[in-house]
Amino acid sequence: MPTSLTLEFSGGSEFLVGNQKEHKVSLPIDQPTVSQLIQWIKKEILTDHNRDDLFVMDDSVRPGVLVLVNECDWELLERNETILKDGDVVTFISTLHGG
């Protein structure tokens, strides 16, 4: 069963996904992990492939990108292994973009 999610990109990470902050998406995976979501994002919605590495590194986000699941810091959850449910809101905040 596919999983519907709301993705929010901010802090500069939205520049990597077509300069759009909010994305409503449907993943063709039942209860995906955050890690699976990140790989899916890399494949499907990262538009600037020259700068993929500003978002993805190995099987996770690049260090310096913060992740929230339903406004909760992923460091209090299972990080990469956090299981996502239908309707969840996942937020990515880059701290790597200067001011």
Next chain:
Amino acid sequence: MPIPCSTEACTSAATIKRSKDGSAVCATCFTRRFEEDVHETISATNLFKRGEKVAIGASGGKDSTVLAYVMKVLNARHDYGLELILLSIDEGIKGYRDDSLKSVERNKIEYELPLTILSYKDLYGWSMDEIVARIGKKNNCTFCGVFRRQALDRGAYKLGATKLVTGHNADDIAETVLMNLLRGDVARLQRCTNICTGDDGGSLPRAKPLKYTFEKDIVMYARVNKLEYFYTECIYAPNSYRNFARDYIKKLERVRPRAILDIIYSGESIAVRKEVALPVLGRCSRCGYISSQKLCKACLLIEGLNTNQLDLGIKRKVTTETKTGCGKDKTGSSCGCSNEDKVQSIDF
């Protein structure tokens, strides 16, 4: 299964893991503890005196936006008795500052703090775009950094401030420790972790109230308090040396967040052996700004731009160059011509 907030008597669920100490807290307790940590840093170091006029170096970015907000909150809550003002620098990078200055304008209105904007063009005769057009993208961050540092000091002095505060956070300071170590710059290595520099008389003291505050916590603070800030990748940044240090620190942080505080602690604790020669700080003969050389770094860089000696002030090695050499001796040692006005160039 929600984790409870670690604050005693708080019944909310935790939503943030504080980088500072790894504790799990709710948004309200996070905000309170963030502010009180900064207050503790300020009070433990007696950073401000009552009645001081404090200029906040404001870029519109996350660090200075959070600093301006927290300074305003703490000044009121703990009655510091400070007069706070915002100071911004316009480097003259087309499309880069336009939006960030709008963000500073918003800080000015929302936080009700007076704002002054000074430009590189006004201060040095060159905008960053003009500099990049002249020298290319290799050393432009050197120009930008040196010019910005002086611009804030000069601007703050001009505004009659008695202290300048900047938004440098713990991650920034750890990066700087590492960079100074990698460059063998022991003079800077020794002083870069000081919470306040230039307070020994002569120049305007500048302080870093967020020196123990993690970048992650700053971004979380901005989010939970709905502080809007400006961000972009500086369009000239990809070549900068700092990015390598930054990357390394971020990777260390993921494995062990405390590494950042430990690097700062190493910097704070380091003592340079007394037989190591350190530059004696004097004054620039041209502009009067504090300098270890006859000409300060900014004046040296301007000299290079104006006379088309584009590596002046940039060269890595300590060299002696004739100011307007006859060009006969390419090794850079004295060419024997009548111009004896020599300029020493040391990389900063």
